Amino acid sequence: MYEGPIQDLIDELAKLPGLGPKGAQRIAFHLLGVPHAEIDRLTAALTRVRNDVTFCEVCGNVSAAKRCRICLDARRDVSKICVVEEPKDVQAIERTKEFTGRYHVLGGALDPLGGIGPDQLRIRELLRRLGTEEDGVTVTEIIVATDPNTEGEATATYLLRMLKDFPDLSVTRLASGLPMGGDLEFADELTLGRALSGRRALT
Missing domain, CATH: 1.10.8.420 (RecR Domain 1)
Known part of the structure; x- marks a missing residue:
């Protein structure tokens, strides 16, 4: 001391x-x-x-104004929303340069033991976004990008249950599997099982 x-x-x-x-x-x-x-x-x-620093009134990402730069960007595809747990997850996905839609930050994941239930997350705000048009466009796909752990899986399952009432909405989940450069012998059973169930045809 x-x-x-x-x-x-x-x-x-x-x-x-x-x-x-x-x-x-x-x-x-x-x-x-x-x-x-x-x-x-x-x-x-x-x-x-x-x-x-504040949080974007639309998506919940960190922002220096009422709306973040992603929500203000007219080039983004407003029909696709990627749902993440934290603002840092937005940056992780942005680094891939693969996603051109908008985001929705939940502010965490379901964790009943930690006292985090649906009311503590920004799920109502997500449902509100689905019920309104933006620039004349409705949301057609939700990509659930919660963490591949117990809390993230519970959150993904809960969201799927909430979103099934939207008939024209496609709900997808980020694929999870083996990392590039990894060896099969070092992969844990859960990761290897996910890789097998998420396999796709070689073209």
Whole structure:
């Protein structure tokens, strides 16, 4: 244990995801050695995040205005919505440059043990989007891109149940299987099973 402000800083940093006490300690002592101008820039960036970052009123992605840049982009296909858990998932899909539709961020996944039910997620907002036209176009496909874990699967199943009442809507799920460059012997049973059930014809 260190004294005063340095221990307070270590304690706060250790609360961040992916940082334990040792990582927090390394960052704290790194910050002790940098010029004051760097600390000021970090403080200003944190203040801007607190004061200026909001969530898009349409999709729930992080945004600096009422609508995010993706929802404002007229070139995006408004008939397709990719449903993700968190804003960071939007960036992961955007990096592929494969998806040209819009997004809907749920704000998490169903986790009854953690106290997260349907009412804590942005599911009502998604259903509202399906009931309205945007630029004269209705949504024809929902791509469920929740994480391939217990909570993500539960969320995907719940969404499928909610969306089956929309007759002209296609609901798809991201394929999951073997990573490129991987060896079969190192794949777990669930991943290998998903790869088998999701197999497709070679053309």
